[in-house]
Amino acid sequence: MSDDFPLGLLFGLLFLLICLSAFFSSSETGMMSINRYRLSHRANSGESRAQRVARLLARPDRLIGVILIGNNFVNNLAASIATIIAIHFLGDVTGPAVATAALTITILIFAEVTPKTYAAVKPERIAFPASRVLEPLLMLLYPLVWLVNVISNGLLRLIGVRNIDGGGDNLTRDELRTVVHEAGTLIPQRHQAMLLSILDLENVTVNDIMVPRHEVVGIDLDDGLDEILAQMRTSQHTRLPVYKGDINNIIGMLHLRNSARILSRAEVTKAAIVQEAREPYFIPESTPLHTQLLNFQKQKRRIGIVVDEYGDVEGLLTLEDILEEIVGEFTTDVAGMEEEIHRQEDGSVIIEGTASIRDINKSLGWQLPTDGPKTLNGLILEHLEGFPEGPVSLQLGGVRMEIQEVRDNLITAARCWQAPRRR
CATH class of the missing domain: 3.30.465.10 (Uridine Diphospho-n-acetylenolpyruvylglucosamine Reductase; domain 3)
Incomplete structure (x- = not known):
């Protein structure tokens, strides 16, 4: 057969097939190694080549099918041509053995290890241009790819694999924490700390950060009126609980911006103070912080009284306390x-x-x-x-x-x- 085809043509065809083998090998690695989250972001931003790769990865069975069909075809054809060339130079006995050994080493180095390593390191440089070829090739070979997928997917179902779509990339909270840690300089250290703090809100409850009961400052209606007014004038807090005798007997929360209205009256009474106080908002001590943050938003509140399972006051929590868990201290003394x-x-x-x-x-x-x-x-x-x-x-x-x-x-x-x- 070598007499029918010039050796130069056979060598050229063999070189082309090895290059095609390298293309299919690198395409497989590049497609499977690409960062799915960066790809999703770029596809959602309207980048056409990212959208093309995302479409191919949506059905990995079809993508792998078309790549392996192409790769096996060119490798087998390359083996046949290499055998013909070896027989021409070495004869029918030693030619096939030498062709097998030489082609194995050649494909291993130039069509497998080298292109796959490069694709693993630079997946986007391979996946984006390769998708221009793989998408029309998939359409061309679709009947053969479909047949191969039917058989292979049937075998997968026998071992319990049902879902073969490429959408299983959801991250758990711990995995997302690892992603943030490994972002390095892509995310400033300060922002990393804030993101991790948000993820940790679910693990922290209200009683972990509340102001404990013995540190709560409030207005005791059993105190003298002059003492109460002096406290309202000099308090460093913007909101004070109002209670009678014991902090468990909370009547309301007084915002000190309303104290001017009280102090401006001709006759200030304790009843006027109670009238200006807002109904107290109670928080169970075991409430997770992420839940309480949403509750503050729904209730339009900035402060709450923390109580235990028996209704006894355990402490006080403010919206600022939760925010400090995320961004760090900015109001704490x-x-x-x-x-x-x-x-x-x-x-x-x-x-x-x-x-x-x-x-x-x-x-x-x-x-x-x-x-x-x-x-x-x-x-x-x-x-x-x-x-x-x-x-x-x-x-x-x-x-x-x-x-x-x-x-x-x-x-x-x-x-x-x-x-x-x-x-």
């Missing part, structure tokens, strides 16, 4: 936190027992457990399973602690420092 954490010259810190575990972790970069007690006092007592009778040392979350003072069944202070890591 940092000095108030520093009053609970006292840094020492030896590198240790003395922390008051009422300090919040979450605030300690944020301020010092520690990883004390936050899934149990909310304060340092509660965390230590839970670990000791009782009140210490004297100075006690313990280690929690990689932090060593020495109890400094116990008063009125409360650990009021503990010296803490990070334990050295074991090598």
Whole structure:
């Protein structure tokens, strides 16, 4: 047969087939390696080549079918031509064996490893131009591709694979967190922190960030009128709960912008204060933050009273508290936190027992457990399973602690420092 076709034509045809094999191999890798989310964004932006690739990837069975049909056809034809050339030079005995070995190495290097590696590194450079060829080729070979897909999909159903569409790229919350972490310089560090904080809202409940009951500042109607008016004039807060005798007896929430209307009256009474107070808004303590953020929006509220399952007041939560969980502190009095954490010259810190575990972790970069007690006092007592009778040392979350003072069944202070890591 080599006498019927010039050797130069056979060599040229063999070279062309190897190039086509490299094209199909790189196309397969490029199509399957392309970033689906970037592709979806570009397709939604109206980029025609991205839309073309997205159409092909919508049915991966058809895409793989047309690529492998083309690849196997050119490889088999290349093997036949290589055998003819080898027989011409080496004879019928050694020619086929040498052709098989030589062509295997050639295809492996030039039509498999090299193009596939390049396509894996630069998938868009391969997938976009390749789609111009693959889409019309799929239309041309559709009957053969359909037949192959019917058989292969039937075999897949036998092993339990039902859905073969290319739309299974939904991300879980943990996977999305990994994507944000790996974005690198594509997303500024500050924005990464905000995105991760939004994802974490579901894992944080209202009682994790609320202002605890003993720190809530409000207007007690049992106090004298002069004392109440002085509090209204000097308060640093814009909204104050109004209660009678005990904070569990909350009557309403007073916005201090209305205090001018009260103070301008000829005769100021407690009844006038109650009249200006808005009906209180109560929040269950176990409400996740992402849910409460939506509830604030629906109720047109900025502050709520946190209650436990028995209806007792546990604390107070504001919209700003939730926003600070996302964007970081911008209204919190940092000095108030520093009053609970006292840094020492030896590198240790003395922390008051009422300090919040979450605030300690944020301020010092520690990883004390936050899934149990909310304060340092509660965390230590839970670990000791009782009140210490004297100075006690313990280690929690990689932090060593020495109890400094116990008063009125409360650990009021503990010296803490990070334990050295074991090598």
